[in-house]
Amino acid sequence: MSSDLLAGRLIVVVGAGGVGKTTLAAALALGSAKEGRRTLVMTFDPSLRLKDALGVVDAAKDDPIRVMEHGPGFLDAALLDAKRTFDRLIRTYAPGAAAARRIFSNRFYRDMAGNLSGILEYMAMERLFEMQASGRYDRIILDTPPTRQAMDFLQAPMRMMNLVDSKAIRFATDPWWDGAGRKSLAVHFALKGAMELSDRIIGRRFLLDVVEFIRAFAPLFDGFRSRAEEVRNLLQAEETRFLLVAGAGPDRVPDAMFFLRKLVETGHHLGPILVNQVHPSLDAAPGKEDGLTLLRFLADRDQRGLTLLRSLFPGGQKIIPIALEPVPPADLETLGRLFEKVSKTGPD
Amino acid sequence: MSVLDRLAERQLVVVTGKGGTGKTTLAAVLGRLMADRGKRVLLLEVDPRESLHQALGTEPSGGALVPAGAGLFIQNLQPGAVIEGLVREKVHLAYLAHKITESVAFHQFVEGAPGLKETALLGHAYRVLQGGHRPQTDLVIVDAPATGHSATMLAAPGLLAQASEGGQLGDMAADLAAFLADDSRCGVVLATLAEEMPIQETLELIDLLEEKLGIQPDLIVANGLYPPLPQGAAEAPGTSLWEARRRLNEAELSRLAAAWDGPLLELPLLPLDRGPLLVKALASRFSREDL
Secondary structure: OHHHHOOOOEEEEEOOOOOOHHHHHHHHHHHHHHOOOEEEEEEOOOOHHHHHHHOOOHHHHOOOEEEEEEOOEEEEEEEOOHHHHHHHHHHHHOOOHHHHHHHHOOHHHHHOHHHOOOHHHHHHHHHHHHHHHOOOOOEEEEEOOOOOOOOHHHHHHHHHHHHHHOHHHHHHHOHHHHOOOOOOHHHHHHHHHHHHHHHHHHOHHHHHHHHHHHHHHHHHHHHHHHHHHHHHHHHHOOOEEEEEEEOOOHHHHHHHHHHHHHHHHOOOOEEEEEEEEEOOOOOOOOOOOOOOHHHHHHHHHHHHHHHHHHHOOOOOOOEEEEEOOOOOOOOHHHHHHHHHHHHHHOOO | OOHHHHHHHOOEEEEEOOOOOOHHHHHHHHHHHHHHOOOOEEEEEOOOOOOHHHHHOOOOOOOOEEEOOOOEEEEEOOHHHHHHHHHHHHOOOHHHHHHHHHOHHHHHHHHHOOOHHHHHHHHHHHHHHOOOOOOOOOEEEEEOOOOOOHHHHHHHHHHHHHHOOOOHHHHHHHHHHHHHHOOOOEEEEEEEEOOHHHHHHHHHHHHHHHHHHOOOOOEEEEEEEOOOOOOOOOOOHHHHHHHHHHHHHHHHHHHHHHHOOOOEEEEEOOOOOOOHHHHHHHHHHHHHOOO
């Protein structure tokens, strides 16, 4: 079973918020290390408890830190930080320190670039690629941010490629802007009209900030484009598995199906589905006055969710229910036990 | 003045919290309670996969206004549609408006421009309240998106106003930012679970709201609490789980209480699926509590 769970050199753990992705990613990574693999777990925003459990500190934002060793295997953990990755990319690709400084001091970059949609996700992918290319690991387990809405992070490389190629950017980097370019009178007036219109609507300073940002950024685009393509290929590789973590209960099934459809449509490879935090069944007969009505309801609700999910996969997709833990794992020992439990449960 | 009285005086209430914390059901409960007080309420849902209609037992909105009982309407609203509507309104030539909204550059701008979508959504709520819209609305309740921090959403108009100073967009955003900062008209309600990560995010959100916007939430609702184990409950495999979870809830609630002395409502897990019955049961708990 564990070979199924841990199939793949890269395992991407996805799912809606609050379903326990980060804890499961850590447990799987620990299991992998104990099987003698050189393993890295990359995570966005672990709880304080889990941070303590893995012993990660903020230094893990720059370089992975060693959590444990087991024979030839070991576990490293890295924290993902979009802004730092973005800064580092700029330092790497900018054609010189002065060019990098120009970007760093741009108001748009400072205040707003971090909010550009998809940037966070793209930076996670970028860091992942960097780690994978380093050859230091047999297996990388990536915990993803809860992008319930649009699976942003899968589309992130594509979007980055589109952005780099977009008309808007070529428009902004065109020398007509400061009058250096040569153009026909008609084009001149058309552009002037368009600029005046957008100036009136968007505001001159904003526009100038954005244009300056894009121009400072332009020399980096070629590097970005090829990198985004490589990242996309990595995500679609046979060796990359997507492990979906779903919440228990019928209310959570639409979420799970949404993720699954997106993943399959975009040509990614699915691993097993983990249904997390399932309430255990009670043996006692229903309707008995034993004060356990709520518990019986929760167990029944979670079973209904599982039945519904299974009925949607007549083809035999592997679905692994994981019982709700009384106390969430808080150290390596309890994380290890969680892994044992999950790998023994297997598909039912 | 009770929390419900105060909420009833607001024009806009943003319900927010991490995914899976019962935000949508809470928005429905508040909508129901306010409508029962005679307010004309519009509940706006932002998630494209609708679930608000399930909580209230209506048809899905698909972008349209759907009545959900006396004084209450729901609407699922997509930022892209709002922005396109604005373009059509500002650009009077239908052909030109069509050209713009169909263009790749427009879509990239809408997708990429930071804060634009958030501003458009809140702006829509603002315009609905300005009147002229049917049905007339006294109070808009927004079921905010789960992704990202909602402080970012609420701060978006202010940032956009700064960035786009002098343009029409900037003027609109500045108006909206002033409206959001007016705590006699706008309020925030936070949904959370009494578990580590949701409480952590709630604490961070309280700080962010204070720091970025100078506002405090009207109310924090801790959802889905395991109630105390009933007296004389039978021994079963699940009872120790129940007790352990209950202890976890209590520990996290006291962590919250150490940092937050404002109104807090604790709502228990109920043996009911998401739907009108659950909304009704929670609404009656709400009214019973003396907040």
